[in-house]
Amino acid sequence: MNTPPEPAYSATAPLTGITDNADQPTRHNAEIALVPREPSPPAAPASRRGLTLLRMLAYPLGALLLFWLPFQLSLVGIYRVASASMEPTLHCAAAPNCRSLTADDVLVVPYLGGSPKQGDLIAFHLPADRHACGGQSTYIKRVAGLPGQRFARRRGRISINAHRTKAHAGRHTASPAAGVIDVAPDGYFVIGDNTRISCDSRVFGTIPRRDIIGRVVAIIWPPGRITVNP
Secondary structure (H helix, E strand, O other): OOOOOOOOOOOOOOOOOOOOOOOOOOOOHHHHOOOOOOOOOOOOHHHHHHHHHHHHHHHHHHHHHHHHHHEEEEEEOEEOOOOOOHHHOOOOOOHHHHHHHHOEEEEOOOOOOOOOOOOOEEEEEOHHOOOOOOOOOOOEEEEEEEOEEEEEOOOOOOEOOOOEEEEEEOOOOOOOOOEEEOOOEEEEEOOOOOOOOOHHHHOOEEHHHEEEEEEEEEEEEOOOOOEEEO
């Protein structure tokens, strides 16, 4: 009787990694599977990314504003209305035909990179040799004619480029040859809103661009008269 061959391993010392079930992973593989994986950092929510972008933009914009605002304020001017030539748009107080006991103070901002437009209310200097309205050096009037346009006075009315306006010719008369005026290429024809008494381009001619201080953007005093773009 043949004796079966003795197994090559001892029953009391099973080999590492061998299991009774072939479907189960070996101990070696099981140990690898059990090693915890490092969790990925959570993605930042969209709102937080937006706030980060705003912070990145806020610093340069804040620095720009810090230098730009004082520069702008240094160019702004405040002027007090001294005559009735702009009544009732702007009130004066200490001159004939004024409608108020308190004169308006207006805020004037220069044209930076732009030019006056028809209808703008502007402040300007009048050269000393052209003072024909009582000796004032600074005036506030409305732009009626632009460079290259034609101004005419016919039958007590004013027309610009043959288009009739609501303005009267007024009591001030220019030189006899000034019935028709061609505005200079760098000039502006200005008229006061109170056309019947205003001393303006009908008397002293057009205003060169270099003599314009800026645009009247607001009435800032008295409180009851505060208005933007009068």
